[in-house]
Amino acid sequence: MTGTQDGGTYDAIVVGLGGIGSAAAYRLAAAGGGRRILGLEQFELGHDRGASSDVSRITRLSYHRREYVELAIEAQASWREIERACGETILTITGGLDLAPPNPAESIDDYAAAMTAAGVGFEWLDAVEVARRWPTWRLDPDTRAIFQEAGGIADPERGNGAHQHLARAAGASLLERTRVSAIDDRGGELSVRTDDGRRFSTGSVVVAADAWTNELLEPLGHALPLTVTREQVTWFEAPNPAAFDPGRFPIWIWLGRPSFYGLPTYRGPGPKVAEDVGGRVTSAGGRTFLTDPDCLARVETFLAARMPGSIGPAVRTKTCLYTLTPDRDFVIDRLPEHSGVIVALGSAHAYKFAALLGTLLAELALDPTRPAPGPELEPFAIDRPALATSTTNLATTA
Ligand SMILES: Cc1cc2nc3c(=O)[nH]c(=O)nc-3n(C[C@H](O)[C@H](O)[C@H](O)COP(=O)(O)OP(=O)(O)OC[C@H]3O[C@@H](n4cnc5c(N)ncnc54)[C@H](O)[C@@H]3O)c2cc1C
Incomplete structure (x- = not known):
């Protein structure tokens, strides 16, 4: 531990503050109970190197599978809730x-x-x-x-800004330009290390790192075929x-x-x-x-x-x-080998769902006794057969 500074202890830490991580940070903080929530983003908030920096993404209820249609209905309701909370129009x-x-x-x-x-x-x-x-x-x-x-438009610039603003207002600490170099799990004792030499202890980690996901998961022994x-x-x-x-x-x-x-x-x-x-x-x-x-x-x-x-x-x-992912379905699940680590990956069609995914991720992160997401998230399990393959079906799902 020489040279490592103690960054403090948090109930939950979100790694990556793009569309999904910002939503998770807000829902975690909004759950209240005096919990300490930390969000860590490697670049500046609102940067354009990831997937969520733009002014428009498609939102729609029209989907190829019933579970997505049902989630999309709930997601639009979640966005409306965020609009009411922040006084901005996010969906058009x-x-x-x-x-x-x-x-x-x-x-x-x-x-x-x-x-x-x-x-x-x-x-x-x-x-x-x-x-x-x-x-x-x-x-x-x-x-x-x-x-x-x-169908319509979801505005990521406004949506992410709203989630980040609301997260901070609810008491979360969001640190930008703070890259997570590793997640450590010592017999269930989780901590997150950052490039600037700090170590943050935590009860659970939500990995919402999208294109960078495997940089964090591989050292934990679980690379995804992305x-x-x-x-x-x-x-x-x-x-x-x-x-x-x-x-x-x-x-x-x-x-x-x-x-x-x-x-x-x-x-x-x-x-x-x-x-x-x-x-x-x-x-x-x-x-x-x-x-x-x-x-x-x-x-x-x-x-x-x-x-x-x-x-x-x-x-x-x-x-x-x-x-x-090979089947273009999301990954929303605990890491089987490290149950305190929760992975959220949107497989390039998740912005419309971000406000809802934040809630689902917060529920998982705050309830360690809950083994896995509910049945509505079963298709997004991390151990599903499609994730044991290495080929990607490039069919459409914007
Ligand atoms: C061109 C394009 C069009 C799209 N169109 C649609 C659409 O019409 N409708 C729709 O619903 N979806 C659409 N999507 C998909 C949607 O935008 C993504 O699924 C969603 O934005 C992903 O959000 P995210 O938070 O997972 O990823 P990101 O926004 O990329 O966030 C991940 C964050 O993690 C941070 N990070 C990574 N590693 C670390 C680390 N070690 N330490 C700290 N921070 C880290 C990154 O810097 C980044 O900010 C589109 C995507 C693209 C690229």
Whole structure:
């Protein structure tokens, strides 16, 4: 322990203060009971090296499996709670359009079945009806579409800021520029070491480190089969800006191969469009911030065919990291070998769920007697067979 400073004792420590970790820090602090909660972030809060730094992410109830639909309903309610607590608008509901060409990457019928099972209403639309409602679209007659009215935009810049502000107001200590170098478990006695030579003792650790997750888990003997890709989103000029107003134009997902998604104009120069899993494999430490002209060309080709005349030149492209499990399902679970360590990994489609995941993680972290998350989180178990493989299914789930 020479040279290591005692950083104090905390009931729970969150490692990583992106979208999910900030939510967990707030929910832990809000649980009250005089508990001491610490959040540690290696960079400055709001940095853009991870996955949650942008002004818009898609939120939607339309999902391919019932459990996601049900979680998405709860997650939107959680976001509304955060909005009320901080007095800011985080969700902007625009409606959501899922568009499936023949031979889609994901079955649009699965979306319909999952929403039906969860009691969520939606409309089937054909290509003519889509073009009637939103004349920007030019679809082939065999394109099938679903419109679900609760789709929209979740704002990470505001959402993360709100969670961090509320966490501090509820008594949590959030330290930025404080990288965790290791998590130690000595017979159930947990501590976290930081690069600046401090050691913090704790009852539980929530690892919300996304692309950096394995740097923390590998020394604990549990590496996950993760693939990190450098993705990009592009804002385009719109010759008729009113056509992409969030009050008029819905978020959309093209379930084709490749798959694309887009959002109306929101706190940016125009509509935002991206290819889902269009980026190259990289690593959190080895990534660059260079944009990929081939990926942009694929987006532009798609837009030229599907929204001819409605989209102008690209104005800005921003890169961001996807961290993918082989089945693209989340990991929300305790480490089997170290039950005080809880892993939260969103597999590149979790921003919309962050406000709810914070609550679920806080419940796990504050109740060491609870062996595992409840049945609703069973698909996200860390010991599921898909995590014993090393191949990633790159099907769409923005
Ligand atoms: C281009 C793009 C588009 C997306 N679109 C959508 C969408 O439309 N809808 C949706 O729901 N989701 C979407 N996602 C996915 C969503 O953004 C992520 O799932 C979510 O933001 C992940 O949050 P996180 O907190 O796990 O990760 P991050 O925000 O990356 O946070 C992890 C944090 O941990 C910190 N950290 C790591 N290691 C350490 C350490 N050792 N010590 C201290 N701190 C550490 C990092 O610095 C980072 O701040 C998209 C992602 C990308 C990249």
